[in-house]
Amino acid sequence: MKSLGIIPARFGSTRFPGKPLVKIAGKCMIQRVYEQAAKSNLTEVIVATDDRRIADVVVGFGGRFCMTGSELQSGTDRCAQTLYKTETNPDIVINIQGDEPFIDPSTINMLIDSFSNPNAEIATLYTHFAKFEDVESPNRVKMVVDKSGSVLYFSRSVIPHQNPQADVSVYKKHIGLYGYKTSVLKQITKLKISSLEKLEKLEQLRWLQNGFLIYAYSCDDIGIAIDTPEDVIKAEIFLKQNS
Numbered sequence: 001m002k003s004l005g006i007i008p009a010r011f012g013s014t015r016f017p018g019k020p021l022v023k024i025a026g027k028c029m030i031q032r033v034y035e036q037a038a039k040s041n042l043t044e045v046i047v048a049t050d051d052r053r054i055a056d057v058v059v060g061f062g063g064r065f066c067m068t069g070s071e072l073q074s075g076t077d078r079c080a081q082t083l084y085k086t087e088t089n090p091d092i093v094i095n096i097q098g099d100e101p102f103i104d105p106s107t108i109n110m111l112i113d114s115f116s117n118p119n120a121e122i123a124t125l126y127t128h129f130a131k132f133e134d135v136e137s138p139n140r141v142k143m144v145v146d147k148s149g150s151v152l153y154f155s156r157s158v159i160p161h162q163n164p165q166a167d168v169s170v171y172k173k174h175i176g177l178y179g180y181k182t183s184v185l186k187q188i189t190k191l192k193i194s195s196l197e198k199l200e201k202l203e204q205l206r207w208l209q210n211g212f213l214i215y216a217y218s219c220d221d222i223g224i225a226i227d228t229p230e231d232v233i234k235a236e237i238f239l240k241q242n243s
Helices: 029-038 052-060 075-085 105-116 132-136 182-188 195-200 204-209 229-242
Strands: 003-009 044-049 065-067 092-095 122-128 142-145 151-155 172-181 214-218
Touching: 003 029, 003 075, 029 044, 029 052, 029 105, 044 052, 044 075, 052 065, 065 075, 075 092, 075 172, 075 182, 092 105, 092 182, 105 122, 105 172, 105 214, 122 204, 151 204, 151 214, 172 182, 195 204, 204 214
Parallel strands: 003 044, 003 092, 044 065, 122 214
Antiparallel strands: 092 172, 122 172, 142 151, 142 172
């Protein structure tokens, strides 16, 4: 299958403006994400951005970019617009978070390989929580799946209900990478915002609420995501410890 990796990279982050261009040990974050993605089995990798400064940096390190509209509300919308604006015609699209500079290429490959399942329309990943305080955080999205690996629900609340006697590893932490069949990506970006999405502020609930199947696969934790300036310090410490 022909697979296109798209890295949405928006300049105007509310919590961390200019985040894709922040330097981690001397190298811009968007370059780190791009280079990790390029090591995977993806046929092609493109940065989808709404800002010329990010595009110029991508060109500078030899990457490919697509300019997308600043009015787009989500990374999924940015992926869909990239698909329409480029001449590529992939079988599947992998949406790679632009703030995951240490993403393992094998994790991306896992998403690509998941589409050997003929029933897969959308695929995503999870890992297991290690601390209950993370389970309780609304910033850490939880999920439950059925026996086949199909997602039943995502929530910012603790799901299933927190049981003091349960092992913390029972709780699944959503990893926000997605794979989509190209035809499905085109469909889901035409859907209206759903009632569950409004409540939880999670766009993937729009897809579930409209009957799309999302399969989830277990993976190792993908490292430090850069959400705030303080995370940059953590990332540089992580690099030193793992160099």
